[in-house]
Amino acid sequence: xxxxxxxxxGSSVADAESIKRVAKRIVxxxxxxxxxxxxxxxxGDSTDELLDLAHEVTPIPAPRELDMLLTAGERIxxxxxxxxxxxxxxxxRSFTGSQAGMITDAQHGAARIVxxxxxxxxxxxxxxxxxxxxxxxxxxxxxxxxxxxxxxGSDTTAVALAAALGADICEIYTDVDGIFSADPRVVPRxxxxxxxxxxxxxxxxxxxxxxxxxxxxxxxRRHGVTLHVRSSFNxxxxxxxxxxxxxxxxxAAVLNGETVEEPIIAGVAADLSEAKVTVVGVPxxxxxxxxxxxxxxxxxxxxxxxxxxxxxASTGLTDISxxxxxxxxxxxxxxxTNEQQNVGFAGLQYDDQIGKLALVGAGMRxxxxxxxxxxxxxxxxxxxxxxxxxxxxxxxxVTRADTINEALRVVHTAFGLDSxxxxxxxxxTGR
Numbered sequence: 001x002x003x004x005x006x007x008x009x010g011s012s013v014a015d016a017e018s019i020k021r022v023a024k025r026i027v028x029x030x031x032x033x034x035x036x037x038x039x040x041x042x043x044g045d046s047t048d049e050l051l052d053l054a055h056e057v058t059p060i061p062a063p064r065e066l067d068m069l070l071t072a073g074e075r076i077x078x079x080x081x082x083x084x085x086x087x088x089x090x091x092x093r094s095f096t097g098s099q100a101g102m103i104t105d106a107q108h109g110a111a112r113i114v115x116x117x118x119x120x121x122x123x124x125x126x127x128x129x130x131x132x133x134x135x136x137x138x139x140x141x142x143x144x145x146x147x148x149x150x151x152x153g154s155d156t157t158a159v160a161l162a163a164a165l166g167a168d169i170c171e172i173y174t175d176v177d178g179i180f181s182a183d184p185r186v187v188p189r190x191x192x193x194x195x196x197x198x199x200x201x202x203x204x205x206x207x208x209x210x211x212x213x214x215x216x217x218x219x220x221r222r223h224g225v226t227l228h229v230r231s232s233f234n235x236x237x238x239x240x241x242x243x244x245x246x247x248x249x250x251x252a253a254v255l256n257g258e259t260v261e262e263p264i265i266a267g268v269a270a271d272l273s274e275a276k277v278t279v280v281g282v283p284x285x286x287x288x289x290x291x292x293x294x295x296x297x298x299x300x301x302x303x304x305x306x307x308x309x310x311x312x313a314s315t316g317l318t319d320i321s322x323x324x325x326x327x328x329x330x331x332x333x334x335x336x337t338n339e340q341q342n343v344g345f346a347g348l349q350y351d352d353q354i355g356k357l358a359l360v361g362a363g364m365r366x367x368x369x370x371x372x373x374x375x376x377x378x379x380x381x382x383x384x385x386x387x388x389x390x391x392x393x394x395x396x397x398v399t400r401a402d403t404i405n406e407a408l409r410v411v412h413t414a415f416g417l418d419s420x421x422x423x424x425x426x427x428x429t430g431r
Contacts, residue, residue, distance in 0.1 A: 042073025098139030152213025184423030207358030208271025281346025355404025
């Protein structure tokens with residue numbers, strides 16, 4: 001008997017028929033002799049609809065009350081899914097995040113998991129029940145308040161439960177057949193990956209690949225959880241996300257014990273959620289960059305790429321550009337403006353019409369010419385590069401937002417990643 005944690009996203013439980021289909025899949029897994037814990041998202045786009053409703057009521061919803069509102073979506077889907085399973089003759093019990101023991105810090109809207117105490121889930125499993133857990137939410141012991149985990153929180157919930165329960169596998173069910181070499185909604189010829197290392201998946205998630213969220217991948221890697229990304233609309237094999245240094249027995253069985261060299265390029269990802277801030281006319285003397293980024297750090301902004309220009313000999317001034325989420329741009333601009341006189345820079349520029357493209361592959365470590373091929377493909381398509389950043393297994397570039405989809409397609413083709421067949425997206429609006 002195996003213990004399996006399954007997570008179903010919003011598009012998988014978008015309506016009553018979808019919920020019944022998911023319930024049948026869960027029951028089939030139970031019939032095969034497994035213990036099952038399920039983390040479930042809100043139905044369809046209901047979280048976004050609740051957010052829209054909150055902003056119709058007030059431009060700036062109170063964070064505590066917004067969390068109370070948003071957790072309603074998962075409570076609806078968990079209860080309906082439990083009802084559907086019970087109607088099939090199997091015991092199922094639904095639990096909110098707090099009932100399931102998801103303990104978080106007190107940060108509303110983006111809480112971090114600090115502990116998982118799944119006693120009630122273990123009791124349910126011991127009694128032969130299927131445990132259904134509301135994803136995306138937790139509970140802070142100090143404030144006694146409900147919290148939410150932010151975007152991708154249901155993925156993180158599932159991984160955290162798998163780690164705490166010692167599950168054999170964490171299956172992430174979605175509206176595509178697995179992890180693809182690019183977003184199949186943008187690159188129809190993207191091909192499905194049978195396997196991808198957790199290191200590569202971290203880079204792809206950080207670069208904008210939305211099939212898995214970076215916090216969930218980080219948590220899985222840190223706690224040794226193997227992920228299996230599959231479609232809830234069919235029984236295809238999907239994609240294993242594994243740690244090459246410690247392949248679990250489940251992953252080894254799915255991969256049939258194959259040991260192959262890592263591909264040069266695993267995939268390409270794009271992100272339109274970032275903006276670029278340029279600090280103009282910074283005195284090119286030691287300590288100024290530290291001064292600037294200390295100010296940025298106080299806003300808790302998540303800085304991504306950083307580029308500093310060569311200073312002009314005649315003025316001794318330089319420009320420093322960095323990217324960050326658009327949602328954090330205004331607070332950073334305000335903080336820097338307030339400290340402009342102390343730092344001594346000339347001005348600020350803000351650009352929210354950029355796109356980031358990242359090329360990821362563990363094989364980059366041992367293969368040359370990847371950068372040249374990437375830059376040549378963009379040049380031939382007439383796409384200008386504004387910023388460049390690299391790691392051992394990733395090359396990221398910033399271009400104009402209105403060229404990013406074309407950039408994704410031409411780079412995907414240039415590296416021979418196109419499939420002969422078009423990828424199938426079974427559901428979801430991409431919202």
